[in-house]
Amino acid sequence: MSAVTVRAAAKINLHLGVGRPRPDGFHPLVTVFHAVSLYDDVTVTPADDWQVTTHAAGHVDGAALPDAGDNIVDRAAAALARHHARPVTGRVEVHKSIPVAGGMAGGSADAAAALVALDRVWDLGTSDDDLLALAAELGSDVPFSLVGGTALGEGRGELLTPVADDGSWWWVVVRAAGDGLSTPAVYRRYDELRPDASPEPAPAGVPLAALETRDPELLANALHNDLQAAAVDLRPDLADTIATGEAAGALRGLVSGSGPTCVFLARDADHAREVAGELRDGHPTVLVAHGPVAGAHVVTVEAG
Known part of the structure; x- marks a missing residue:
């Protein structure tokens, strides 16, 4: 294959209950995640080196984007590569439509999309459980960005239970x-x-x-x-x-x-x-x- 494009959605929290910080510094959460139709697309093309380029839609604040090399996509690639003991390679283009630093998990969506796209391009066949575990290491919202729909999140938000949601x-x-x-x-x-x-x-x-x-x-x-x-x-x-x-x-x-x-x-x-x-x-x-x-x-x- 020459390229794979993966789409991931923004999230909102229908409910966000926050407890007193735990001894490890994290706040225990009970939240209801809800994926909505604002998307980032991540395209990965095979290459011998590694490069990430980000393109922002007109309504996205490009100045708020992270510097090259400090993107959650870089961290997602490194985590997946370590898991399979392989090098980090590929050309990645992130097309952002989810607002940056806006509380809608745009970065988490990019990480989830990168995990799925790189797994496909690198032909790894990573199990769903392993992808979710890698996602949880990257951030509390990343597992939900993989799953989508509506879900109950507990722990730091990374422990997910899908919720039947037939509403529109x-x-x-x-x-x-x-x-x-x-x-x-x-x-x-x-x-x-x-x-x-x-x-x-x-x-x-x-x-x-x-x-x-x-x-x-x-x-x-x-x-x-x-x-x-x-x-x-x-x-x-x-x-x-x-x-x-x-x-x-x-x-x-x-x-x-x-x-x-x-x-x-x-x-x-x-x-x-x-x-x-x-x-x-x-x-x-x-x-x-x-x-x-x-x-x-x-x-x-x-x-x-």
Whole structure:
């Protein structure tokens, strides 16, 4: 083969319960991941050397992309190569449409896509269990980026249980103007704001029950993010963005993960487009997406 392209989706957290930090420094989480139709594509072409090139869509802040050699794709390639005791080779092109440093796991999507594409190009046949284990080493969100759909995440988020989700959920995604938010900085602020946080994260029973109803009004009432207060404290403009979206008719607005992207649940596709139209005045990046969608998957294979 001459090239393989793998597509991976952005995620939002329908529920994000955060516990007090564990002795190892990580926060225990209970979260409901949900993959939505904003994608990054990773294309790998066989080569004798190694090179990663990133192309950003117009709405993606190219200045926020990591430096060459410091990309999570590089780390994913190194991890897979170590697992199979082989060299790191190939030419990789990352086409980014998921907002960078926006709380939507764009980097994790790239890592998952790279694992799948390199496994195919290198003809390794890595088992699903081993891919998930490698993904968990790369970051808490990377295993879900492999799996996609809707899933319950526990531990650091890497322990996944697929959730049956037959709903069709429509979202408006607003990438706040200005700098992104560092996930570690948001967690530090959470710890400062919640010194008395329980060691046990808030359970996800309410949103899981709402998903079963396929009723967007019920899901809107069940959305929850323990990191939202910390993100808003660091970026007070996010509160204005959420208020604006809800005033425009969204059923509910929420900071996505650690932010600063905000997501708004709509009743259906037409309603999402209406809300997006209201929000485009004053917000440079407003996108419409639906979920759940598939995890990292091959979209093209070019024969050599």
